[in-house]
Amino acid sequence: MVNFVYLASQSPRRRQLLDQLEIQYELLLPDKEEDTEALEVALINEAPAAYVKRVTRLKLNAASARLTRRKLQAAPILCADTTVALGHTIYGKPDDPGDAERMLTELAGKTHRVLTAVAVQAGFQCFEALSISRVSVSAMTVAEIRAYVATGEPMGKAGAYAIQGKVAMHITRINGTYSGIMGLPLWETASILQAAGLQI
Numbered sequence: 001m002v003n004f005v006y007l008a009s010q011s012p013r014r015r016q017l018l019d020q021l022e023i024q025y026e027l028l029l030p031d032k033e034e035d036t037e038a039l040e041v042a043l044i045n046e047a048p049a050a051y052v053k054r055v056t057r058l059k060l061n062a063a064s065a066r067l068t069r070r071k072l073q074a075a076p077i078l079c080a081d082t083t084v085a086l087g088h089t090i091y092g093k094p095d096d097p098g099d100a101e102r103m104l105t106e107l108a109g110k111t112h113r114v115l116t117a118v119a120v121q122a123g124f125q126c127f128e129a130l131s132i133s134r135v136s137v138s139a140m141t142v143a144e145i146r147a148y149v150a151t152g153e154p155m156g157k158a159g160a161y162a163i164q165g166k167v168a169m170h171i172t173r174i175n176g177t178y179s180g181i182m183g184l185p186l187w188e189t190a191s192i193l194q195a196a197g198l199q200i
């Protein structure tokens with residue numbers, strides 16, 4: 001019986017979280033010609049929860065096709081996507097440092113949501129879960145925002161921050177799951193992996 005999963009994610013944080021649960025995994029990363037960024041484009045007026053679930057399914061479909069194309073051993077495939085939302089506004093990965101400063105300026109002094117969708121493909125079955133956490137950020141000065149952006153940490157992160165990084169000094173409250181904010185909610189992930197037949 002197969003007791004590992006394919007992780008279709010380039011996020012080192014997701015690898016770290018799977019390691020925490022001692023889940024065996026192999027990376028199933030995109031080919032160079034795959035346009036993974038195109039999968040993350042939001043539709044007009046798309047709600048944050050609908051967006052993150054749709055993107056996760058698209059990633060899962062692409063990973064499943066990748067597995068077939070490469071003729072790899074069959075095993076469950078795990079995908080996830082995380083987004084940050086303030087009201088109906090979706091905050092993806094910043095385009096550049098200026099965009100990161102804009103995002104952080106808008107999030108500072110407010111409470112926003114972090115939504116992480118997880119999906120597992122096991123044979124012809126798909127198991128899905130959604131984690132929603134609320135994160136409160138203290139007011140931040142322009143200098144504080146610029147100093148944080150200058151670290152480079154916001155780049156490649158939804159909402160332009162990494163909860164496990166230096167920005168933690170500005171997080172006043174979390175209502176939800178820390179691992180979900182990092183990018184892979186462990187309770188939900190373990191639950192759907194077990195439903196897919198993995199022994200954890």
